[in-house]
Amino acid sequence: MQIQVNASNGIENKDALERWxxxxxxxxLSRFAEEVTRVEVHLSDETTGKSGxxxxxxxxEARLAHHQPVAVTHDAPSQDEAFRGALAKLKRMVEHTLDRIEGRRDRDSIRKDVDIAPE
Structure with missing residues (x-):
């Protein structure tokens, strides 16, 4: 799984942030290591220089093998809270997406083994 971190000008300590x-x-996301090929992280300070x-x-954004990517966003007062909130949302989104895909594969068709009696 590849990880790419992009940070805006208002974000400090980019190298340490990338490692963390x-x-x-x-x-x-270790449980999904086979399905998630890449995760892109975009951190930004929406009010650089302003208080609030x-x-x-x-x-x-998580890129899933053989499927469409999924993306989430989280706003918070601190960089840490924004990151952790987005990561929790991403984990739920990946779980939900992969469970839904797996469920479709394992589901039996209602049209299977139906006997139609001639009239």
Whole structure:
């Protein structure tokens, strides 16, 4: 699983952030290592230089093997909260998407083994 972290100008310590984010994402999504090929993280400070809560935004996109990518966004007062909130949402979204795909494969058709009696 490849991890790419993109940060806007208002985000500090990008190198340390990339190492930390890589470990957090791989740990949280380890169960889906076969299905998730890449995760892109976009961190931004929506109100650079201004005061106010909820100004950090984290958007994560997971690329799933042989499926459409899924993306989530989380806004929070701190970078850490935005990242953790987005990661929790991404985990739920990946679980839901893969469960839905697996469920469709395993589901029996209602049209299977139906005897139609001639009139």
């Amino acid at each position: 984010a890589d470990g957090e994402i791989k740990g949280t 809560g909820g100004d950090k935004r984290c958007t994560m």
